[in-house]
Amino acid sequence: MKKIKYIIIFSLVLFIAVPSLVFAADKAIKATLASYVQIVNVRENIDTSSNPLIIYNQRTYVPLRVVSEALGYEVGWDAENYRVDLKEEDQSVKLAKDGIEVIEYAATPNARVPIHDVVSVTYTDGEILYTITEPLKEKATATFQVINQNNKVIQTETIILEETEPGTYKHNFYTGYFRTSYDGTKGDSSYFQDKVLDEFSYRLKLN
Structure with missing residues (x-):
């Protein structure tokens, strides 16, 4: 991960x-x-x-x-x-709000579609692992953002966490396509993923 x-x-x-x-x-x-x-x-x-x-x-x-x-x-x-x-903020501190804690989250660049020497990439296999510590009155939502090196948010995904009862759950999510400067047709998928991870950062927050 x-x-x-x-x-x-x-x-x-x-x-x-x-x-x-x-x-x-x-x-x-x-x-x-x-x-x-x-x-x-x-x-x-x-x-x-x-x-x-x-x-x-x-x-x-x-x-x-x-x-x-x-x-x-x-x-x-x-x-x-x-x-x-x-x-x-201390990155070791879990994201928490109103009876829910995010244990960890991750997203991996996957699909690669060349478009005029620029590659359009979607983040698939995104995953949030979270714990509900007390019953929730309604479903919680989280916002996942992809940020480029110019500090610009280029993709935003609102994630609805379906569970409301105490327990530990895993939730998958996907983001839309966005462009990267790396040619996805060169090198293996691991090389491409590392390059994209160097170019973009992620942020998650509970709403």
């Missing part, structure tokens, strides 16, 4: 939510609250209602803690050194 790689999309100009709008040398500024501006992470809104964005000097600033945690970072504040510390 291939080792899962994680990647975090993080390309916004950020600020940390502190009790006042104070910047370097305690210089006060006048800024506009922009609660009408939305932050969307792969078609899912990040809730900033408690810490709205601000617009200052024609730039939009967003709350660091809210956005970072929504993207999977741990945020720490070093008061002694006036420093914000960002740490990627």
Whole structure:
């Protein structure tokens, strides 16, 4: 089973939510609250209602803690050194939410269809192993994403986990086709899979 790689999309100009709008040398500024501006992470809104964005000097600033945690970072504040510390989530920690835990998941590139010197690939034999720790009121769903080297999500698959009773279950899933730069007609399938795994990363989250 291939080792899962994680990647975090993080390309916004950020600020940390502190009790006042104070910047370097305690210089006060006048800024506009922009609660009408939305932050969307792969078609899912990040809730900033408690810490709205601000617009200052024609730039939009967003709350660091809210956005970072929504993207999977741990945020720490070093008061002694006036420093914000960002740490990627511990990959050894299982994904868990509301009575369900994901033990492991994997997806392997499989079908190879040459199209004008570019190969279209589908991820088949995707698999999630999960445990339901307490009865669920409704079926759980998970979102699986394929991300390229430019941090762009190129495929998104919503997975419905059918079981609702406590126990450990396995669920297979498939994603749609997407393009890769490797020629699938060259080398064996193992070589091709390794190349694609170097080019793309995966992310799974429980909804």
